[in-house]
Amino acid sequence: MFSRPIKLTLGTWTLTAALTLLSACSSPSTISVSGSSTVLPVVSRAAQAYSDTTGQRIIVNSGGSGVGFNQLAESKSDIGMMSRDITDKEKAQYPDSQFTPVAIGIDAVIPVVSSEIYEAGVTALSLADIAAVYKGEVDNWSTFGGPDKEILVIDKEASRGTRHTFMKAVMGSSTAKAAGADLVLGANNEEQTAMAQSDAAIGMISLAWMNDDVRGLSIKDGASLIDPNLKTIADGNYPIARELIIVIRDDISSEAQKFVDYILSPEGQTFVETSGYIKINP
């Protein structure tokens, strides 16, 4: 009476097991990319267009610059995305491999504030002011002529490239500790969300994530003000800028190399612009 369900179960089991084995046999020719969420939009958009025309499968994964390097170094991915340089410590862990960073665009890390603060008149701060906020020395917007509100200081996870760039410019060291931080978040999206939900926050965000809720501050440099826009960043005046980097190993596959070439081509570079960054080859 129960022999049929049993046969059915066994049959399904065998079939699926066979399918699993079968799929295991097919060769992987997929390019896998992982790393910084700052670079991810560019590569992801380029990958979508590239695979639409060539049929090449490209899997793009997030995780941050640290993960990007790790996966690449452990040969678990073909291309790493980084929004900072490879640290000496990282290089030292893999003495036998050679890594080549390739710049694919320019990004600026913008100190941003909630729109309420911006509209209340705090539109520019000096790097020293920002450092004071992150060190916890200043904790009220009234110090900068803003409303009498406590500053919500948003920091980023330590391995994030955005933070490295920001801290190097503001505090002088890419791994500086921010004693004044109230909140530590990860990806740009997450930080943007938290900024928008607050009305007295300061944070650091990539150029592409600025919007009406999250307003970029101008940097006070003596008497002059440097606005955060494509022009000041492209001409190198904006002080907290960095290159968007993809990292490859020396033993890169030809398919992956072709994709890297595509990103650097004029067509590929358009995705840098659609993602809100600045082209590397203007």
Add this chain to the structure above:
Amino acid sequence: MPKPELKLVGVETQTSAVSLKGFQAWFGETCVVQDMTLELPANGVTCIVGPSGSGKSTLLRGLNRINEDISGYAMKGQVLIQDSCAKDGFKDITELRAKVGMVFQRPCVFPCSIKDNVLFGVKNKRLSKLERAALVEESLKSAALWKEVAHRLDSPASTLSLGQQQRLCIARTLAVKPDILLLDEPTASVDPTSARALETLIKNLKDDYTIIMVTHDIRQTRRIADNVLFLCDGQVIEMGSTDHMFSKTAKPKTKTYLSEEFCDC
């Protein structure tokens, strides 16, 4: 079916302890007790007898309204306890239940000491230590258990024999000082010797309490009942003094059932 006549045959005029007016009880769609109007006399032992499913227990459990915690139960009509309505005449249902104590078929002692079991019903009342000790002794003596347990009041109640447990349940009920005792087949789950002891106890209690008891045991009824109420299919067939009910003048149905012959009703 014709409406039952309710003549209290052979019963001398007594004050009534409980009177029902148009009492009906349902479980879901099933009517278990059909439109009952009668008076149960005060003091003495009234035994409710009848075949299984005749509504004996439902009737008994309707008197202290314990059935109302069961889902699907509904009742109609009036139950008067000593002339006050069981629904409105008391401050609340708790006061009614304190006046109308109940002991169930299976002895159910709580998982605590003998003493605490006796005091369970007065746990939340303010009583001095002396009052409590006196109440324990008094209740256990009334339930004829004092001699057996006096030396071990603090041992767990579950160590008693079933018969002792049932007497403990009675003691526990007496400690609340009820006027009426409802007994739902109190001897059904204990051995014959303990049953005899319980019967003796019930006989001794009937001077101080109105005892209404459901039983399956016809011989037991004959031994201890003063009055008998005979139910069948949720209706009263006959009610009267024990002498009357077991005499030739009783109705044929009653006679058949009480003579322990097959009863088709």
Add this chain to the structure above:
Amino acid sequence: MLSRTVKNTLFASALRIALFISLAILIFLIGAILLEGFKALSPSFIVSEARDFGAAGGIRYQLLGSLILIIVAAVLVVPFALGTALYRSEYVTSEKLGRCIDLTIFSLNGIPSITYGLFGLIVFVNILGMGVSWLIGSILLAIMILPTVTVSTHQAMRAIPNIYRESALALGLTRAEMVRKVILPQSLHGLVTGLLIGLARAIGETAPIMFVATAFSGVTWPQSIYEPVSTLPTHILALAQQATNPDALRNAWGASLSLIIIVMILSGLAFIARRKLEPQRSM
């Protein structure tokens, strides 16, 4: 001191208030998921690919990825769960050994799901060098649901009256034949029910698979066991992190509702399997 009646009344109100709060929570949770979810859910949402980092398009490959993970997890767990239950029910001679096995398997139930992820990362990704691969996800999910499936199967086997075994042996069947012809058919419902309940839990898990088996974008039908997939829970995670983008949030709710519907279907099937497959024993 409060009188007894007052205490009783207070207690009754406390009960009502507690139930009211619980009900409010219940209605809020279910209501939020349904209302927000149905705004996004449509046939095209199910079948179209995710675009613009999930904010546009649908959940086609996320759905497929989740299904691949649990189907393969089911395939992996069945033989071990069945064998373990069989051993526990038919071959264990000492009660002590039996309890020991129970304990080790029950303990798996208590392990936090993130620990499975860490374990998978260490053993499969790093030590065995498999990279990020959906197969690891399936293996980890299979380990996670092993206790559920085993216990359910074992309970079904234990419920088989001994007279069945006695009669079978008395008819001259060998023990192996007895197991095949009596024990297995009579305990199939336990296996199926446990499996479905386990899968309903597995498909909603994020923590065990997020480091070892999933990727963010560009994932289609995996072409080898060394490729990641995209799944519903990790997709919701990515979208939840951009919660102020209304499009992303809408799609997150849509994906959540789809996920919950699958969980409900699996639980419903488990319920049906229990009722339909359970043998009617006259004894």
Add this chain to the structure above:
Amino acid sequence: MNQISLNPRLRTDITFPKWNGLKSYAVGSALFSSTIIMLILGTLLIQSHPALFANDLNLLSEVWDPAGGQYGIIPMIFGTLIIMSIAMIIALPLGVLSAIYIAETRSDRLKHILKSSLEVLAGIPSIVYGLIGVAYLSIWVAEGFELQTGRVILTAGLLLALMILPTIMTLSEDAISSVPRAYRENAASLGLYHYEIIKDIVLPAAKADIAGAALLALGRALGETMAVMLVIGSLDRLPSPLFNVLASSQTITSKLGREIAESAFGSTHFSVLVLMSLILVAFTLILTIAAQKLFTKDPHNA
């Protein structure tokens, strides 16, 4: 020939001349299944070994700064404990009181509706709770307390309370319902109020099972990652003042969820994370096993 006893109840009587395939298969599976836990614990132990035996990591300090070689895990342990406490303080009374109502209600329909809704709730994946936390709860908390961010200890505690409420309610309801009706009827016949019946007899009788339910829920809360990770704020610092529940914090699970992928395999950083996971596993295993022990005791024979 096989010597077959006709009474399989006494299984030791049955002797087999040789192992057959089926038995080897069963034994093998059982062996494999019961060694997985050892495998997991062993892996964690080996990987956390460097962190356990290093001297200069200041594991018991309150500063977490891998770049500076500071690996204080106290903030994470404190965050875990305080969030669990909040969750239990809210969910336990609420869950048990609601369970009493459900168990004691006379309406079968209400009971049925509530119990099936609870099953549905218990099946909601934790990531969906996380979404609810991000999209609703954290915003409500931020607005309600006029905070700059809703990603604080209180939000995480509330969210965990929501998540374990169904578990506590269902299991407590089972425990309360399984108290024999005779206890209630006997107590009611003594003229006890409903409140007194619950307090004096029902709860004492269901005590062990309710405690088991609480422990099980606690174990689940302890191991919960996704929902907490999204609303906790991820600040590796003790709140100041210490019991300020409106500050951001970090739990062991959220720390693991955010940092495992970022630390290099084999590094001290990774090893400390594994150590934290090991601590977590130890806690949850103790809770789960304790809960099982409580459940197996039959409270009604006490």
